[in-house]
Amino acid sequence: MRADPTDYKLVSPGSLQGVLSLLSAEPKRWLPIAGGTDVMVLYSAGKLPNRNLVNLWNVPELRQLEVFPDRIRIGATCTYSSLRNHAIVSREFPLLATAASWTGGIANQNRGTLGGNIANASPAADSLPALLVYDAELTLVSLRGERRVPYREFHTGYKKTVLAPDELIRDISLPRRFSGYVTYTRKVGARNAQAISKVCLAALGRIANGVIQDVHLALGSVAPIPLRLTETEQLLIAKKIHSSLFGTVRRTLIQEIRPIDDIRSTARYRTAVAGNLVVEFLGKLTAESARS
Amino acid sequence: MNPSHEARATSTVSFAVNGELRNVRVHPMERLLDVLRNELGLTGAKEGCGEGECGSCSVLMDGLLVNSCLVPVAQADGSNVVTIEGIAARSLLHPLQQAFLESGGAQCGICTPGMILAAVHLLEKKPQPTPAEIREGLAGNLCRCTGYTQIFEAVAKAVQPRVAR
Numbered sequence A: 001m002r003a004d005p006t007d008y009k010l011v012s013p014g015s016l017q018g019v020l021s022l023l024s025a026e027p028k029r030w031l032p033i034a035g036g037t038d039v040m041v042l043y044s045a046g047k048l049p050n051r052n053l054v055n056l057w058n059v060p061e062l063r064q065l066e067v068f069p070d071r072i073r074i075g076a077t078c079t080y081s082s083l084r085n086h087a088i089v090s091r092e093f094p095l096l097a098t099a100a101s102w103t104g105g106i107a108n109q110n111r112g113t114l115g116g117n118i119a120n121a122s123p124a125a126d127s128l129p130a131l132l133v134y135d136a137e138l139t140l141v142s143l144r145g146e147r148r149v150p151y152r153e154f155h156t157g158y159k160k161t162v163l164a165p166d167e168l169i170r171d172i173s174l175p176r177r178f179s180g181y182v183t184y185t186r187k188v189g190a191r192n193a194q195a196i197s198k199v200c201l202a203a204l205g206r207i208a209n210g211v212i213q214d215v216h217l218a219l220g221s222v223a224p225i226p227l228r229l230t231e232t233e234q235l236l237i238a239k240k241i242h243s244s245l246f247g248t249v250r251r252t253l254i255q256e257i258r259p260i261d262d263i264r265s266t267a268r269y270r271t272a273v274a275g276n277l278v279v280e281f282l283g284k285l286t287a288e289s290a291r292s
Numbered sequence B: 001m002n003p004s005h006e007a008r009a010t011s012t013v014s015f016a017v018n019g020e021l022r023n024v025r026v027h028p029m030e031r032l033l034d035v036l037r038n039e040l041g042l043t044g045a046k047e048g049c050g051e052g053e054c055g056s057c058s059v060l061m062d063g064l065l066v067n068s069c070l071v072p073v074a075q076a077d078g079s080n081v082v083t084i085e086g087i088a089a090r091s092l093l094h095p096l097q098q099a100f101l102e103s104g105g106a107q108c109g110i111c112t113p114g115m116i117l118a119a120v121h122l123l124e125k126k127p128q129p130t131p132a133e134i135r136e137g138l139a140g141n142l143c144r145c146t147g148y149t150q151i152f153e154a155v156a157k158a159v160q161p162r163v164a165r
């Protein structure tokens, strides 16, 4: 059943202070809406439980993308299009730019925001593995003040996060120290545009003298939260890449992930594909490191 | 609770639609699509899926392609909206409209307004798109009649030939 607009309320304070004041006065009452590409889908279907919405789309403080010598700071309501079209994002953070290009069609990318993807907290969200491997840090803000949270500590369980009801995600910081890395990302889904991932890997790494110096791996859709593969990374550090390593890599990875059967895929398929993607990345890491 | 933040049942949304300033008294959670169709009589934008998947409700908002079924009208306040009704210059069709006609890019017509606006948006951003860029630019717009080939041809045809230097 289609929702009746008059059952809802949407207010537009137009400033960060204004939004935070509302959230602080009645924390659980207000649901922020940024680009609406998750919220409005539920609303249109008459399935949005929250009746009171507060508009973030016209809050200028959340829109900025700032570049510093050591990091970039992405305002929470920066859209996928603005990320894809940003020179530094596409040059230094290609995994994020690529994920942005996958997130629905162009109309969706013009509205969907990075902060919305994070707060919506779907384990299948496409930009979240990239944020994990880039060691993103979030700034959360409320009238009580600001706090910084490493992104890898943000999700605590299926659709559960450390965000308090009176808080917003203000920005996402990415350190600018991965430009020399080999990067790899692949989304496996029914179709490239507009299909939710069955498995998605974001990975980056660096080799010197044939030995892995640093490697970051993160997977979507294989656990209740987007997952950084810390144990598999540990196993790889200081190793030479050789096919004899791949068996151990797959076994370690299987220990780390918790895939399920659902309408899009099966746990077995996801496990096999997750292993294949990591092995494919290691192949690329070897090939590109040999070339440079 | 600050009363100025409390929305009344309706509010006034002011925006430019196809170049004309419009003030409409509507509920802020009305979808832009419904306001265009029901309040302003602009029925070019269609409702297909109502969940952002099909693109038949696409319009331009501040020059950017959006699915109007997913825009609460309050978020369009102060913006500049262009619908399919606004792209021809009086009786002179937009080059993309002409190209869709000539290439058979429209059949039942449900997807056509959205397809053309997606193509307008694409050529605005990338005046000389590659075939892959045309496909990507239209990937959020579904068509169940043409099989897409004629649509891609229409867009390619509308591309201004590069001026020889």
Ligand SMILES: Cc1cc2nc3c(=O)[nH]c(=O)nc-3n(C[C@H](O)[C@H](O)[C@H](O)COP(=O)(O)OP(=O)(O)OC[C@H]3O[C@@H](n4cnc5c(N)ncnc54)[C@H](O)[C@@H]3O)c2cc1C
Pocket (backbone or CB within 6 Å): A031, A032, A033, A034, A035, A036, A037, A038, A039, A040, A041, A056, A076, A077, A102, A103, A104, A105, A108, A111, A112, A113, A114, A115, A116, A117, A118, A119, A120, A124, A125, A126, A127, A167, A168, A169, A170, A194, A195, A196, A197, B051, B052, B053
């Ligand atoms: C057709 C279609 C295709 C899609 N394809 C993909 C895809 O391929 N991959 C993918 O990952 N996603 C996809 N999505 C989902 C969606 O586009 C993304 O999750 C998007 O990033 C959501 O951002 P938004 O600004 O639109 O969020 P909204 O709908 O505005 O909000 C989503 C949630 O985040 C909260 N929120 C938003 N901003 C903040 C903030 N700053 N602080 C705190 N909470 C906040 C809201 O309260 C809400 O709970 C698709 C959606 C559609 C409609």
